[in-house]
Amino acid sequence: MKKLFLLVCIFFCICSEAQQKAIDSLSLEFHKASADTTKAEILAKIGIAAYYVDFKKARYFNDSLINFSKGRSKKYEALGYRMQGTLQLIDGNYEGSEDSYQTSLDIFRDIDDKDYQGALLSNLATLYARQNQIAKADSLYLEAVDLLKSIGNKKQIVNCYVNLGINALNANNLELATEYFVNTLQVAEETENTHYQFYAHNQLGAVYLKRQLYDKAKKSLLSALTLGKELDDQTGLASTYNSLGALSDELGKHDESLKYFLQSRQSAEAVNDKDQLPKAYINMGRQYEILGDNTKAVESFEKAIEITTSVNDSSKVVTANLNLAGLLLKQNNIKKADNNLKEAERFMPSIPDSDYFKQYQKISQEYARLGRNDEAYTYLLKYSTTVDSLYTKNDIDKVAEIETKYQTEKKEKENLLLRTEKAEQELATADANRQKWLFAIGLLGAIIALGVFAFYYRKNKKQKEVIESLQKELHHRVKNNLSIIDTFIEVAKEEFSEERFVNKLQELQNRIDSINTVHLQLYQSDDITNVNVKKYIDTLCQNVQDSFDRPNVRINKNLNDDISLNPSHSFPLGLIVNEFLTNSFKYAFDDKEGNISITVIQKQSDILLSLSDDGKGLPKNFDIDSLESFGVRIMKLLTEQLEGSFDLKSDDGVTLQVQFPK
16 A cells, blocks of 8 residues: 555656646547536546646536536536545545545435445545544445445455455454455455555465464465565565564574565665665664674664654654664663663654563663663563553453444344334234234244344354453463563562572573463464463473573474363463473483473373483482472472372483373
């Protein structure tokens, strides 16, 4: 869409003289024409040509079109009101624009022109979206889609799906956004519209990336890359390269990520795209920082600040300054970091960006490392407040969505009641024929019963969807609170110099991470009641490995992708795995190479968890019942919670088998 706007601007600058000549030529044609319909058509063309030259002229010619067409051509009168609505929208006159669009829509309904009815519904939806009335806008877009499907107008359908997808993405409804962009792609492929195919693949890649569906994200983005190169759409390619860089960053491929962000910058520079260009510089800076090239990281962040400040893009100004401040604190350049933080505060928008709280967390940790605990605490509070603000906004959006559904159901119920009353009156007038009267009453009763059944079925279904949505929100909030606790512990670790205290706090963080991972899966999954064991244990293993600098210790996993457990089983299972891995990394191998094995299989109605290492094992003649290890006690208690069996052996290492009913 941004490219389209840019092309319009270029077209406007280059062709204004040609459009003026077209206006002059059409004016001569108007005076020569004799038929009213022909004159109205010419006036409409003059108004469109004037639109690219001078809005004032466009309004004059469009008013002339409306006045001339009244009583002569309803179609061109309606087209005049449509253009009037667009010009009012440009002026910010939303109320006038709504009246003009509605007048145009009423006329097209009167003459039964469904193509223009669909276009006007889409215009009204865009108007409401501009005013942030998203539920109303989406309702009109969907009404337009249904109407346009009935006449096979796929060109306008794809435009509606694009706008629906953007609205869903802005509301962070990623599943719905996926559905709309998939629909966009399908219709674009049917109509062989390469531009919309490129756009759909681009958006799908970004949505799949947010949903952590990395294989799907890569497939969509590579398809977008191929189409973008064919179209030579540098603005779109800048976005594609940016998403590919973000994907590589998520996968830990930072050299590849930097390469993509450099290509994003190159494409954005080719068309002087002031939206994508600072994004590229910010992301380049992050990768340079990860790769240890702090000089280039600082240069990239400063370039992003320069560009975003010049165009007053407050969100990116804040992001770039926070990133630079975090890096400067890491380099102990406190004075300059403080200046960047003040600059970020100066541009801070009223609605927080999801990227800010990550930077606040980083800044808090760097201040804690420097021993400036007051500043560390301040930015930890900003981190917490920003997160809460984001979720409060989501709650408000959810309440608005539920309220819209409630009002729709209420209206349907009132309409059903009115229809029922009308039917009863008609039946009362047909009293002369008793047999028909009884038959009609029976039929009416069946319809009402069916209607009541359908009403409660829909109501229960919607209530279930709301409950599931709230449950996912609950999991997200718990995950967020655990992350805040984790951050507090991270700050606390900086207070201790003794390794044994730091290690104990790190073990506590790992236990919190094992719980946090369950809530993360439940929030991101379509199934909010079960956790995938393979994905869960993969994450736990990575967390523990990251906590110990032991590249000589390998973890071998034999995990079935089909096994899922509910949270009451997932929490104890994860904590058992976490304790075993932690003990093995700490005590089993000293500084030698070693292997840890994890197996999870399902045996009929039981789950068998097997953990082992090939380290030095437990002391000889140990007694499991008298063993006082804190980790072993935890694992035994967790096994009891699972109502399972606990078998710990020491033979060429340590082996633990836990079997519990699924």
